Amino acid sequence: MWKDITDRLLTISEHCLWLPKKEWAQKQKPGVTLTFKAGRGKRTYHRGGNPDHIITIGKKCVEENFLSPLTASKWLHFREIIDRGYFDRQISPSTMLTGILCHEFAHFVQVLLGARPRGSVHNDAFYKILDRIHHNGHAEKIRNTLLTHLSNLSLKDQFLEEEFPNFKYPNINDTVEIPYLEGTLFGKIRAINGSNVTIEGYFCGQRTRTTKSIGEILEYVKPKNRSDFI
Numbered sequence: 001m002w003k004d005i006t007d008r009l010l011t012i013s014e015h016c017l018w019l020p021k022k023e024w025a026q027k028q029k030p031g032v033t034l035t036f037k038a039g040r041g042k043r044t045y046h047r048g049g050n051p052d053h054i055i056t057i058g059k060k061c062v063e064e065n066f067l068s069p070l071t072a073s074k075w076l077h078f079r080e081i082i083d084r085g086y087f088d089r090q091i092s093p094s095t096m097l098t099g100i101l102c103h104e105f106a107h108f109v110q111v112l113l114g115a116r117p118r119g120s121v122h123n124d125a126f127y128k129i130l131d132r133i134h135h136n137g138h139a140e141k142i143r144n145t146l147l148t149h150l151s152n153l154s155l156k157d158q159f160l161e162e163e164f165p166n167f168k169y170p171n172i173n174d175t176v177e178i179p180y181l182e183g184t185l186f187g188k189i190r191a192i193n194g195s196n197v198t199i200e201g202y203f204c205g206q207r208t209r210t211t212k213s214i215g216e217i218l219e220y221v222k223p224k225n226r227s228d229f230i
């Protein structure tokens with residue numbers, strides 16, 4: 001299955017990212033080429049230049065972005081979706097996988113424009129390019145194409161692990177029950193700041209406030225309507 005999805009991602013990248021930009025890219029740098037290929041492991045990256053570029057999409061990466069928001073949250077583009085507001089901050093396999101393609105393609109454009117000095121990978125120029133891909137509707141188009149491919153493979157845009165069929169990014173006032181010190185902190189999310197959340201609640205009868213990363217608390221968020229404490 002991961003091979004099928006990865007193959008579809010390669011086709012989408014070729015048709016929706018490279019081909020529409022090929023002429024423009026070759027004007028910037030005559031003879032430039034871009035190839036997409038599948039990698040066996042996790043590593044997903046852009047490499048090359050002068051004139052051949054390659055974007056490798058790791059099958060294990062595709063798997064992690066489809067399995068659960070917990071495995072997906074380890075990837076940088078998870079934070080990008082949240083912090084930069086891409087896809088209205090929706091986290092699902094289709095937004096995560098589209099996020100990967102756009103991220104790697106943005107590296108290609110970055111190198112092409114000479115905006116990647118040594119040691120400065122995710123710099124302002126990079127995010128300017130990535131923002132543009134998301135804000136001009138391009139990312140949404142790619143996501144829609146991907147959704148069609150997923151449905152052809154009889155896959156829904158849902159994480160595969162059962163406890164997260166319809167993952168929603170936590171909201172203010174969602175209830176949480178997280179491991180805390182030697183026990184459990186019962187509380188509510190009071191603030192969300194990028195990929196960190198502030199939880200306020202009771203621990204051993206004491207009012208307590210703590211800040212955690214989204215990844216740490218995802219599995220402990222409960223639906224809002226089940227707020228049976230505080």
Ligand SMILES: [Zn+2]
Nearest residue numbers: 103107121122
């Ligand atoms: Zn990157």
